[in-house]
Amino acid sequence: MNDTDRIGRFRFMDAQRVNLDGFAVEDESLGLIAFSAEADPEPTLVLDAHGNVVEMDGREAANFDLIDEFIARHGLDLSVASEVMALDDVEFARRIVDINVPRAEIIRLAAGATPAKLARVLSRLRAAELVIAMTKMRARKTPSNQAHVTNRSDDPLLLAADAATAAAFGFREIETTVPVLGDAPSNAVAVSIGAAVGAVGVLVQCSVEEALELELGMAGLVSYAETVSIYGTEQIFIDGDDTPWSKALLTSAYASRGMKMRVTSGGGSEALMGAAENRSIFYLEARCVSLARALGTQGVQNGGIDAASVSGSVPGGARSMMAENLMVMMRNLEACTGNDALMSESDVRRTSRTHPIFIAGTDFVCSGFGSIQRYDNMFGPSQWNSEDIDDFLIMQRDWTVDGGLRSASEPEVARLRRRAAHAVRDVYRFLGLADFDDSWVEQAIDAAGSKDIPAADLMTPLDASRIIRQSRVTMVDVVAALDACGYEIEAERLLAMLHARVDGDYLHTAAIFDEQMNVMSLVTDANDYAGPGTGYEITGTRLTELNGVRQQRSVSxxxxxxxxxxxxxxxxxxxxxxxxxxxxxxxxxxxxxxxxxxxxxxxxxxxxxxxxxxxxxxxxxxxxxxxxxxxxxxxxxxxxxxxxxxxxxxxxxxxxxxxxxxxxxxxxxxxxxxxxxxxxxxxxxxxxxxxxxxxxxxxxxxxxxxxxxxxxxxxxxxxxxxxxxxxxxxxxxxxxxxxxxxxxxxx
Amino acid sequence: MSTARSGRDTADVTLDSIRLGEVTMDDVTIHPDTLVRQAQVARDHANPQLAENLLRAAELTLIPDDEVLAMYEALRPGRSTTDELRALSVSLSERGAPRTAALIDEAAAAYARRGIAKQG
Incomplete structure (x- = not known):
């Protein structure tokens, strides 16, 4: 349009932040469609006389790609397949939101549904119905949340202080990663120590290349894994240097060392990588989720994730991301529900994207709440960041909703940050990993982000990591060092995490620890929502904690x-x-x-x-x-x-x-x-x-x-x-x- | 209280024993019997695939870290010939890891069919 044809009202509207976001016209040839592309197959499932799958979702077994084959061999409960495949889509969708149909019945049916079938059924749910379905279908009764703790310089002292801070605010899982791959072992140690300072039983992962991540896990330096990526098309799967079988082995490898793990998928990644095969985002994600169940993993991180902005750019995209999460729950798996990578420049829009999921409650509302500053988030800025912690706490209070966070007082966080930074300094010195001077320690304690720490030295984490790997430092050594340096409480906490690997109870779906080291999972804390008056209730001390935001004032x-x-x-x-x-x-x-x-x-x-x-x-x-x-x-x-x-x-x-x-x-x-x-x-x-x-x-x-x-x-x-x-x-x-x-x- | 892969009870794995230098990662690694038991729990909670995974994991507890990492590498696209995968499968079968062996055997066939095995 000619500048002279423009009017003030539209110039003003254009200047609003939402208009920095990209919006795509639906284009099936590029995979830019949320639900129901022309090329999405009709759901079918044909068995031969021996009970083998000979056709699934319109494709004969001889033409199965690797994903089809793995799902057909491992992913489906064939004893209910004929029942569920014959069930009308709308009737199935109604049962999902019907409080009189128990969760277990939906789980039973979904186990026999092919990817295309489940995609069709869930595409019928409207936004409000997704909220009810999620409330009923999530595995764990008690919701929780996960934090990102990273920084630009892999500063071990800041990582520890920020991990302690995240734990103080109630996050039960902490995910770190590295800008420099070689820093990974140091990050794992620093975040584990910081988390142990902050609270009992906080799970820690270090998201790096698959083999290195497993190696860190085997050494006990992290307590769970998540960055085990799967994709909905064969081409992208292979481009990611894996196959369903290599992922299956990886999944078993983690369990063999007593470690919790989940896989990561998330709609839109195939379109982003240019190989969506004309399929809808949701159908391809349905394949991922079916595959996840087939692999035998206990859970899935999905809901856009790195490609959240792809889903966000198409009509119905926010709804499809939420439906992805619901699909994971339908497969009886832990749902770590995205709200991770920032999908909009607009505060209104990003809140809108999260809010229904927040209200429904999930196993982890965010699969990465950026508990640190945006610029320090080495995954890229999150949907929610440190500047939003008070907002999130107050949203919990506004709606009487448990989003997994709690208030933390300034003196307590100051104390924890000091203890965490000192613990890392002492342990690194004890293990011969690094020496930190006092100014660095003091800056890390006070810092709101790594820009506040001019004293940080970028070579320190790299050197420390090299020594950790070369001398094969394990979590047993870290526990010994903490104990020797006078941090007996933290040594006990990390030892308890090692004991948990022997017990194996946290291998089950949606497992986290409470602050008495009890496992809360599908097995021990099963969601029993069946309408008003049932399911998760916020009561007692948790209600007091949730309502008691630091900003509240009384007449006195x-x-x-x-x-x-x-x-x-x-x-x-x-x-x-x-x-x-x-x-x-x-x-x-x-x-x-x-x-x-x-x-x-x-x-x-x-x-x-x-x-x-x-x-x-x-x-x-x-x-x-x-x-x-x-x-x-x-x-x-x-x-x-x-x-x-x-x-x-x-x-x-x-x-x-x-x-x-x-x-x-x-x-x-x-x-x-x-x-x-x-x-x-x-x-x-x-x-x-x-x-x-x-x-x-x-x-x-x-x-x-x-x-x-x-x-x-x-x-x-x-x-x-x-x-x-x-x-x-x-x-x-x-x-x-x-x-x-x-x-x-x-x- | 549980028994670790080393045969030691976790009750015996304390800060005191760590102070004495008497604890290794083997003392804090899960025992295959525990995984077999947990597999039954998973089955009882409507997830036979998780159960199967835990049973494969029980087999892998007996295989050293480096070998597990090498097996993962062998299963990545284009890393192994069909024969190499079949040989790996046979050796696992002989080492008392039949479920993992079956998984790798299945991979060998699938990779050959889809053309992602290394050409020998």
Whole structure:
């Protein structure tokens, strides 16, 4: 469009952040379609007389690709296949959201459904139905969350301090990774130590190349694995240097060392890599999820993940990402539900993408909440980042929803960060890995991100990692070092994680540890949602924790704040009588003014406000008289009562919180001459102007009203809690039996 | 309390024993019998595929880390000829790892069919 044809409204709309995002026209040839591409197959499943699969989703066995073959051989419960394949798509979809059909029945049916069948069924669920389905179908009753802890310099001290911080905020899994592959062992050790400082039983992974990740696991340096990627087309799978069989072996290898693991898929990756075979994003993801179950892994991280912005660019993309997560739950697997890579520049849009999943609750709401600064996130910025932790905590409180986080106090986090940084310094020194100087330690403790740590040396993690690998340092050595350096609590915590590898209970679906090292999983904490009054309830200490955000204030907090500004400025002269001086303007003040409230919402002292009003009156040759109104908190009545006692018939009303108006004795209570309704924005100059205008009214003039200052801030959100408390304080100061009293102001 | 691959009870694997230098990773690695037991739990919770994985894992507990890593490498695309995979399968079968052997045998056929075996 020609610039001359443009209009301001659209130039303004274009400047909004959502318009930085990319939006694609659906294009099946590129795989840019969320659901139901032309090329998506009809669901079919044909068995021969021996019970072997000879056709699946429209493809004969001779033409199976590697993914088809692995699913056909391992992934399907053929005893229910004919039942579920014959079941009408909508009927199946209805059963998923029907609270009277138990989760176990859905799991039984889904086990026999081919990828195309499940894709068709789940594509029928609307957004609200997905929320109910997810609430019912997730494996673990208690929701949880996972954090990213990384930084640009692989700084071990900052990693430890940030891991301790993440654990303090309630994350039960921590995922780290590296900008420099060689740093991986050091990162694994530093994050494990930091997590152990922060809390009992926090699982730790280090996301790196498959073989190195397994090696770290075998040495006990991490306690679970997640970055075992699978894809929905054969070409991309092989490009990723794996096959379903190599992944199956990897899956068993982790279990053989007693380690939890899940695989990673996520729709849109095939389109991103240019090999979507004209299929829809959701169908290809259905193949991944079927394959995950066939591999025998306990869980899946999906919901876009690295290609979240691909799904996000097409119609229905956010819904398809959520449906991907639901599909994992339908396969009776742990769902680590994306909300990981940032999929929008818009705060509104990224919140919208997460919110239904947050409300439903999942095994891990985020498969990587960036608990660190965006610039330090070596996975790239997350959907949620350290600047959003307070938002997330308050969203939990707003909705009474457990998103897996809890509040942590500043002194406690400071203590944990100090202990974590010191523990890593001492252990690295003890094991001969590195020496850190005091300035580095102090900077890491205080740092909000790696940019705050000029003392960091990039060679330190690389050298430490080389030594860890060369001398085959294991978690047993780290435990011994912690113990020897005086960190017995943390040594015990990491030893308990090693014991858990022997028990094998955390190999089960959706396993995490609580803070007594009890395993919570599909086996021990099964989701039993069956409608209102069932399933996960937030009660007791968890409810207290969830509601008790650090920002909340009570009336007594506000009383203390006001008392700090207390002064004895007002003396009662006596009962106020009607005046007769035509130059007199009364100023009615509320009952708490100068008795329980001394500071207005804009931060002025009530004495200063009165001085401005009096000075304004004086400029107009009028005389002010201050009267306390003892029988009402209503500003209109305060002003009117004052006006009726005024010699000129004009009165000013002032609440202690700063709201003010001009009244006249012949008007009704709610009709006034001028009103400053938004107390937090009223300045001394404006009070002066109000005094001047009251004086002009007293002289019979019609002054130009002063405009209320405009603000685009959420003034009410900022101040309404204070207003409620201040009005409550005003009420406690009422003495209806007392009439209006003249006050003398002393400064 | 559980018994580790080394035969040691976890109750005996304490900070005290670590202080004495008497603990290795073998003392904190899962025992195959435990995996067999956990496989039954997985089966009882409607996940026979997880059960099968844990049974394969039970077999792999007996195979050293380096060998497991090498097996993974051998199964990646284009790394092994069909014959090499079959030989690996036979050796695993002989070493008491029949489920893993079957998996690799299956891979050998699939890789040959789809043309991703290394050409010998």
């Amino acid at each position: 907090d506000l009383r203390d704040e006001q008392a700090a500004a207390a002064g004895n400025h007002f003396t009662v002269v006596g009962a106020a009588a009607a005046g007769s001086d035509p130059t007199e303007v009364t100023i009615g003040v509320s009952a708490a003014t100068g008795r329980a409230i001394w500071t207005t919402l804009s931060g002025l002292s009530v004495v200063d406000v009165l001085d401005e009003l009096l000075a304004g009156l004086e400029e107009e040759g009028c005389r002010g008289r201050i009267i306390r109104i003892n029988d009402t908190v209503d500003l209109g009545m305060i002003g009117l009562t004052a006006a009726r006692l005024s010699g000129s018939g004009i009165g000013i009303g002032l609440q202690a919180k700063g709201t003010a108006l001009i009244h006249r004795r012949d008007l009704s209570p709610l009709a006034n001459l001028e009103l400053y309704s938004v107390a937090p924005t009223v300045t001394p100059e404006l009070y002066r102007a109000l005094g001047i205008n009251a004086g002009r009214h007293a002289k019979g003039a019609t002054p130009e009203p002063v405009r209320n200052p405009y603000s685009d801030m959420a003034i009410e959100a900022r101040f309404h809690t204070k207003v409620v408390s201040l009005v409550a304080i005003e009420r406690t100061c009422l003495s209806p039996e007392l009439g209006p009293e003249d006050l003398e102001l002393t400064r």
